[in-house]
Amino acid sequence: MAEKKVTTPLTDDKIKDLQVGDRVSITGVMYTARDAAHKRLVQMHKDGEKLPFELQGQIIYYVGPCPAKPGHALGPCGPTTSFRMDAYTPAVLELGLKGMIGKGQRAKDVKDSMVKNKAVYFASIGGAAAVIARSVKTAEIVGFEDLGPEAIYKLEVEDFPCIVVTDAQGADLYDIGVQQYRID
């Protein structure tokens, strides 16, 4: 299947073109954050503090990378399981986040919030971490360095491969795919 090329930041127009089941390659900037970082981001917003990065139009990649070997921008960096971020996701979508990359199905309230806020959820292949790291060109810690592998990194990526698994209409490949192949 042909890949759709997507550049960041994401806009409503770009998102309109992304349908569930599309293979996508992303070029541009994305930020990493896992549950520990999400917890802090949401708390900082509540406390009226400035966040380490502006969420508007951005993509968060759910990943805790390995350390980079000399000559590499980043170590292996495949997706982590997304449902751990579900508790915080509607709050960050309200702040303008437009894309998320992870693996595994999201909760209903997350999908509802994605429809409301016109956001898209991509999956990359869990456990293909060394290959995925080839598309990361630069990596820089921009927040929560004390969290170690859970710090927020700003990544510049080129042709980062993923699949639209939940689109801005709420269509979910985890339901569609399983229904198609289930044998009763």
Place this chain on the structure above:
Amino acid sequence: MKEIEVSKIVDVVEELCIKAACDLDESVENCLKEWQKKEESEFGKYSFEQILENVAYARKENLALCQDTGVAVFFVDVGQEVHIKGGGLEDAINEGVRRGYTKGYLRKSMVNDPVFNRKNTTDNTPAVIHWNIVPGDQLRIQILPKGGGSENMGRLAMLKPSDGLPGIKDFVLKAVKDAGGNPCPPIVVGIGIGGTMEKTTILAKKALSRVIGSPNPDERYAKLEQELLEEINKTGIGPQGLGGRVTALAVHIEFYPAHITGLPVAVNLNCHAARHAEATL
């Protein structure tokens, strides 16, 4: 009495940590290639291609297959006629983990307290070690680095004896269906049956340490493994949970005698990167 220096053990564990994380055992790679032929779905096929390309690339570049290089779980068989010299065996294993995870550029994923602090220990210690005292003069150390995505999908049930085989099957299938794409299918399903609450969970982990696809030597349990594998692969979950024919690569059961009142069952799932390495001193 055979003497083994702790410095030797540290070196061996360091090497095992890196080997397990970066160089997937060929038995697992070959198993993936066999199942790849049976996958029909577009995203299932794509997942297999990416997974196998990653296995080859990680091995060639000596990079971790997956960024989640896991909790360092060990099964250690200590021969009764072995004398460990120069320090503690547990300390030596943890020192090997510390060195291996640092030298191998592996991710350090352990936090020091599960509830109140959750501060990263920065060296992936402590390991989780299961000890066995065995006859003989050998020390066998096996590492199974265990990722959080699949570990979080584990389940335990204290079934009643009257639940029997149907109860076991229902419980295992529900665990796999509820896990969906989260544990990075195609998975290996480790099942412990019998013993006590803690014994059965360790058996489920032990089941994951077997050579992939090797049947239980007891043919009744081997048949149950096969039946469960067929049922699991009818769920349609498929590689990465995106729909397909191949949800599990293998089902391994380990069993133990049980109390007259009980039928404990534990399910421990492993992602497709079923990482192991071992050494015998």
